[in-house]
Amino acid sequence: MARDTPARAEPTDSVSRLVRLARLAGEVDVRCLLAGSFTLDNPAAAPGIVPFHLVLDGRCTVTSGASAVPMEPGDVVLLPHGDAHRVLATAGPQLPVTEEPGLVFATHRTPGAEPQLDLFCGHYRFDQGAGALLFRLMPPLVHVSLDAPARTLAEVLRGEARSPGPGTSAIIAALLDALLAMVLRSRPEQRPETAGLWTALGDDVLGRVLAAVVERPGEAWTIDRLAADAAVSRATFLRRFAARTGTTVAAMVTAIRMMVAADLLSRGEHSVTRVANDVGYRSESAFGQAFRAALGTTPAQYRRDAVARR
Template sequence: MAEPLTPHGFLDGVSRLIRLARLEGTVDVRCLISGRFSMEHEAVGPGTVPFYLVLHGHCTATTGSAAIDLAPGDLLVFSHGDAHQVRVADGRKRRYEDEPGPTFVTRRTVGGGTPELDLFCGHYRFDSAAGVLLFRLLPPLVHVTLDDAAVRLADVLREEAGFDGSGTGVIVSSLCEALLAMALRSRPEQRLDTPALWTAMGDDVLGRVLAEVVDRPGEAWTIERMATAASMSRATFLRRFSTRTGTTVATLLTTIRMMIAADLLTSSAESVSHIARQVGYSSESAFAQTFRAAVGEPPARFRKKSVARD
């Protein structure tokens, strides 16, 4: 008989993976704009993920051939750091000024009266391999209409941004990280325009199975075992998994294991062979090969560089 699965295990699993990524959220610019407006953003390298949060008004983000219309309560995350543009096409183009603040810049239309657009522009930064793997597994664009709880949190962000004084930096950072976690989960009142986002699959059964993988990555997680835990046939499980997550069982399982391994290599003094066993590899050489393919360097070199950075 399969072991009982905890009812909220997947949320805990996602929370753990986000913590492993060691994210730091930052608001760069708050735009309080009226009329026509355009802002370009060049591509950024690994370790930086731009995001936009609309509190009031409407705008459009474009990247490549994709155009995403953003409305109040929408959060858009460029998971792979692609180049993009944010614009408002309607209205008269007006001059704006940048007002530096202790935490971020406020970009405001000169003589614009009540702003037609209230937009937070920021980024998530991380220097962990776990962060690279987490965002690599997400699609290039994550577009979420936040649920009521997240919108209330965004209102707190707006109030704190209006203050922009002592302590605002750390409060804004924490709020940005909380908003990302709330976006990467599935709630009935939350609209997810991104197809097949594994962290918000809206499938309690699959979610709880994956939570068990995050909790015990060293166990033998075969497709058959996962299907049994989900009370499905192997074929049904694979079809449902592919549809809901947009990836394969092997890819997601390997990514989770490598995220945990990268964190252990950075935060513990355990041997590489012991860490390999903890994430499900009886062969140190097989683990090293998989880790190098995922992270770009073998475990020992990765650990040495991580220690040197600290």
């Protein structure tokens, strides 16, 4: 009988791997070229959908629950839990808005007025396994101010919107994947009042630790080892981790392991026992309990369902 061989580690960075594991598909729903005052109400998203808003020019505010986020050029807002929210501006008179259909997405305009706001509104559709885990441990609202390279990417997006043609949909999808990667790797100073596990990837200390766990989920990741890898004391590591992520070390390690496990199971190439071992579980029973707690189903059923969806 042929023996399972250890899975080969992929030569990639942690952000790239997380985005790939989540099996994301980004789309622009509407571009808003508006002036004056307006209110755009967005209902709660369907399961598997994460709305986003990207400001290229002008200013507006995104509100969700008790949160009100003022947005400027280069700002991105993600709503990882798909909560209902509102985009609004209060400067100037309230003017009518028209909708123009487009090759890839619609455009909302204020007819007869010079646009004061250039806003892209869209969503990410994600895999219900690894993708659900990725966004579940983010806060309900993530606000990031893009740096100069990311703003260049946004300008390319605007260029495609101005002159759509063959391949525009594929180009926009690739640009949105890159945009999310830039949000995930953003530095703490780019994320006003936002703490969350995955947005800690840009932290100089925690980023190294998260990258190691993503790359080698099957190893024994104790707090002492993580602190040693981060080159800080155990107490310093725990304080920094709690402040930056808003969750626990155990939750981080388990979430990453379950993301990798969901990806491996969805391929249908390896046994549940093999996958359990690859992500650090020597007991298939313990792995099954952790997987069910994270995703609401057994590893075997998840594997069958994923293979059937192909």
